[in-house]
Amino acid sequence: MLAAGESSAERLMTRNGMRRVPSPRVELFQCRDFVPPGLCAKLIDLIDANRRPSTIADDNGDAYFRTSETCDLDADEPAVSRLEELLFALNGIDPAHGEPVQGQRYDVGQEFKPHTDYFTPEGADYSRFCSVAGQRSWTFMIYLNEVEAGGATRFKAVGKTFQPETGKLLCWNNRRADGSVNPATLHHGMKVRKGVKYVITKWYREKEWG
Ligand SMILES: O=C(O)CCC(=O)C(=O)O
Numbered sequence: 001m002l003a004a005g006e007s008s009a010e011r012l013m014t015r016n017g018m019r020r021v022p023s024p025r026v027e028l029f030q031c032r033d034f035v036p037p038g039l040c041a042k043l044i045d046l047i048d049a050n051r052r053p054s055t056i057a058d059d060n061g062d063a064y065f066r067t068s069e070t071c072d073l074d075a076d077e078p079a080v081s082r083l084e085e086l087l088f089a090l091n092g093i094d095p096a097h098g099e100p101v102q103g104q105r106y107d108v109g110q111e112f113k114p115h116t117d118y119f120t121p122e123g124a125d126y127s128r129f130c131s132v133a134g135q136r137s138w139t140f141m142i143y144l145n146e147v148e149a150g151g152a153t154r155f156k157a158v159g160k161t162f163q164p165e166t167g168k169l170l171c172w173n174n175r176r177a178d179g180s181v182n183p184a185t186l187h188h189g190m191k192v193r194k195g196v197k198y199v200i201t202k203w204y205r206e207k208e209w210g
């Protein structure tokens, strides 16, 4: 039995079409056509209606670290609850451990430079962001559209780059088997060169979200 806030490689791999990146350094998976195109289109409309400049916990003084726009999606929207159902059926993580679903929108030239989704232990912001819900555990990210050029997500430490495709899911465990944070999850949302890129990000916490 998994703990309420947990998923596992074994569980994820029971899904048709799920593929694991063959590296012992990271639990990283992709699954094409995870979200149907109609639902992707609805989520894009919601992001466009509510976007604001993205923020970041710690940009190391680089104002251009994350240049995209972000949108907190309303959990009462039918498209958002449908997405949450799809995620729960796949990962089995108690929704109480999830942060609210976010959408991200990248225009030409925008990117999210190499970063990890976990908060740096002992970092300046660790206690501020993790004191209640604990560390980020799993990331589930979905590409909502095809980008004309650029916009791939690169995991440098494991030599893997993913191209945006409508409905494609990427997911990874931000921790190693012993529970410590995993630096090999470093990833870069690369610059869009042509077109616009939309993604969903769903982060889970070790403890329940406030
Ligand atoms: O847009 C991407 O490819 C990556 C997004 C990301 O890493 C994030 O939102 O944490």
Ligand SMILES: [Fe+2]
Pocket: 115, 116, 117, 187
């Ligand atoms: Fe990220």
